[in-house]
Amino acid sequence: MRLKHTLAATVLGLAGLASASPALAKDVVKIAFVGPLTGGVSAIGLGGRNSADLAVRLRNADPASKYEYQLVTLDDECRPNIGVQVATKVSTDKSIVAGVTHFCSAVAMGTVGVYHRFGLPVVVWGAVLPEITYGNDYKEVHRVNGTMINQNQVAAEFMAGQGYKTWAIIHDTTDYGKGHNKYFSEFIAKHGGKVLGTFGVTADQQDFTTELTRIRELKPDVLYFGGLTPLGVRIRTQMEKLGIPAQFEGTSGIMSDAYIQGVGAQTAEGSLAFIEGAPLEKLPGGQFFSEQYAKNKYGEPAEAYGPFAFAAANLIMDAVEKVGPDRAKVRDLLNATSDADTIIGKVTFDDHRQNVVPLVTKYVVDGGKWTIWEDSSYAKGDKKLAGK
């Protein structure tokens, strides 16, 4: 009986200690994550959220960090109107120091002004429209991933190098899809390619048989698609149904496991995509990220932009460690980021706070997986792209 009492007292005492300790310990610093957590591209949003969350967890587990970080997660639904509401909510919450924000370009375009007005420093983790950083001079807005300019430049050069001559373009009619269309058309013209037809479609369209019937008549070598995964899946599937033999070329917007699952490994085979940054598995931190991500047992894969969200969150926390949880100071420190080591490689912000990404990686679906072009059976000559 006595022993039982002692035990109970000890347990109570320990519990008391445990509950008391956070009060003694570090100050809590809040960071926001905003991305599409519901809707068609939620796979990428959830991957980004998990990755940012991973960065926070790892930092909190590090005894050397001065603060206890807390991630405030919000859903922009990939819709500009919702994005602006959420951005306003985050910006007006003074306890939030900085944000890791947006995958969808149309949303980011709507929100950068809000962040500027309220002085909240943000690091964009996935949206690729150039105007997000280059279309304004907001000191609050940074971006770790590259823009669609670099992406389409490499894409056009690569495709022309493969010997393709004619293209048909389908793009969604948001800023994002229109931007891809604009830059790809420009670059491919420089490389002597000819665009036979351009088709703007709505971002939630289900049926593409009319557009594809027209494209079948045009007989292009390549069908270029500027848009996101859900549409990419439908277009690739319906291409097959209508028997269009053209090569399918996407952008970073379809670079997700969801694309291959949606289309099915067999039909997805040979699809191309381009994404800024060095391939994760080739970076020193890539292995570490994948391991830690697996260890934390997240329900969804990190997807292509997860590492960018991870890096963005870390840049913010590094800044907070140095200057404390002060929006203006964090902003100034982020502005000056140069040669910072992250898992996506060295990050340097230019005068528009755009990361100078030196590299664009080409991917092809090979055996049911996105494979770096140079490592694929296509580059080795074991398999051939359509029409080759």
Next chain:
Amino acid sequence: MSVLGQYLFNGLMLGVIYAMVAVGFTLFFGVLDVIKFSHGDVLMVGAFAGLAASLGVMHLGVESAAVQLLAVVLAALCVTGLLGALIARFLILPLRKAPPLNTLLATLMLGTVLREAVRLFYPDGSNPKPFPALLPSATLDLGGLSLRSDSLIILCAGVAVIVGVHLLITRTRLGMAIRAVAQDGETARLMGINFDAVVLLTFALGSGMAALAGVMNGLYYNEINFNIGLLLGVIGFAAAILGGLGNLYGAILGGFLFAGLQVLGSAALPALIPDIPSAYRDVFAFAVVIVLMAWKPTGLIAEKSSERV
């Protein structure tokens, strides 16, 4: 010519799916004077039930496409038939005496609940899902017009279902009961018709049709996602209104007409006016629907109260 044929065929495929959804709307309106806005999402639930069944059958090691197809259709029909009856029993019938706006809102919200439930609880439900190709996929080449056998089968199945429902309503005792309830519920009761049972059966029937439309949609596009019901519901509703809500032929006519407008909008608009991309096809189709509604507010085939359903 071959292009024209291809457009026509694309339009027919869309039309048959729209018509099936529109028939559901018309059935519900005819029998109970309600507009059930969750209809599109019931369709989506049917498609997902079918997908789950096909995965289940595949898990059991059955490779035969015919068996899988049977499982898909049965699962879709049973799940949505039951769902439709449950919706009627617990949402529509209790709200019968309430203003019609309440039913409309309640079913609109139910649609969101269904949609989000599939997205959250179906494994990885927020991503588009590949739907298995279970029909033979030989291609018939008729002078540049490529018709796939699976598309043809889907088209024929759709027409058969619509004809079947039509026969059910015009030639059977159940159909007679449905028509009686549609005409006058009270009198039908006095004649010894079990009102509640007929309502439940009608909702099960309409929902089952939606499920078949969902499965056909999946087989045709080989892809489904949690969002397909939203637009299909709106289009089906517009088609039913266009044809004349409460009239079976009107719904079918409306479905095909809407599909025709969409194809026309995406094929002809960009050709005629170069600055307008095919993205405007829904704008075009719905705008024409508005004009037609202004011209014939009761629908193309006007509803006479004696000819409901």
